[in-house]
Amino acid sequence: MSVTLTEINQVMQEADLLYTPDQLNVAMDQMAEGINRDLAEANPVVYSVMNGALVLTGHLVTRLKFPLEISYLHATRYRNKTVGSDLDWRAFPAQDVTDRSVLIVDDIYDEGGTLAAIVDHCYEAGARDVKIAVLVNKDHERKVRPEMEVHYEGLKCIDRYIFGFGMDYKGYWRNADGIYAVKGM
Ligand SMILES: O=P(O)(O)OC[C@H]1O[C@H](OP(=O)(O)OP(=O)(O)O)[C@H](O)[C@@H]1O
Ligand code: HPA
Secondary structure: OOOOHHHHHHHHHHOEEEEOHHHHHHHHHHHHHHHHHHHOOOOOEEEEEEOOOHHHHHHHHOOOOOOOEEEEEEEEOOOOOOOOOOOEEEEOOOOOOOOOEEEEEEEEEOOOHHHHHHHHHHHHOOOOEEEEEEEEEEOOOOOOOOOOOOOEEEEEEOOOOEEEOOEOEOOEOOOOOOEEEOOOO
16 A cells, blocks of 8 residues: 555644543553552563554553563554454564463554454463553454453543554554544544
8 A cells, every 4th residue: 555645744634632642651650550560470471562562562661660571573454554454473472481471562452353363372372371451442342352351451542543652554653652543534
């Protein structure tokens, strides 16, 4: 899909700001409080789900006050588009998680296909316990695994296409320091 910088700039100009940087900081403080409480003794592997979790992971792990290891994986359903499809593993999880506690960090829990596949993979790889931390949980009835527990959730968001703080619009604006909704989407 080709996209012009004119479109990218226009999307930002017309977007609705949903969450300010201050609101995101409060949300991440609350997430960290829960994680510090639950995982302080767990010696977890923290898996950052690229690319979207890049920004959140950096902000979140500096709030965690216990020993942990950080790794990454890249699984994408959207491929810089605004509609998801099948899951494409671009970087498979490489850390040995046998009998380890795992914390998966992702920017957004939308339909949940991505997180469901990652959780399944971690358990198949021998993880003892898998917890999920997401900055945003999109509010709708299309979750692919409605019973899946999200252990640490920063914020809810309305059912619109959002970007910023790691989330992209056609590959852009992951660097925005707030969270925005695209006009008309
Ligand atoms: O709950 P779901 O409907 O599965 O969507 C959530 C996933 O989609 C986004 O990743 P994306 O596929 O856009 O890859 P990217 O992070 O590399 O942009 C996001 O970072 C989540 O990982
Ligand atoms: O609303 C969204 N924005 C950006 N990336 C996403 N991946 C799933 N849903 C979204």
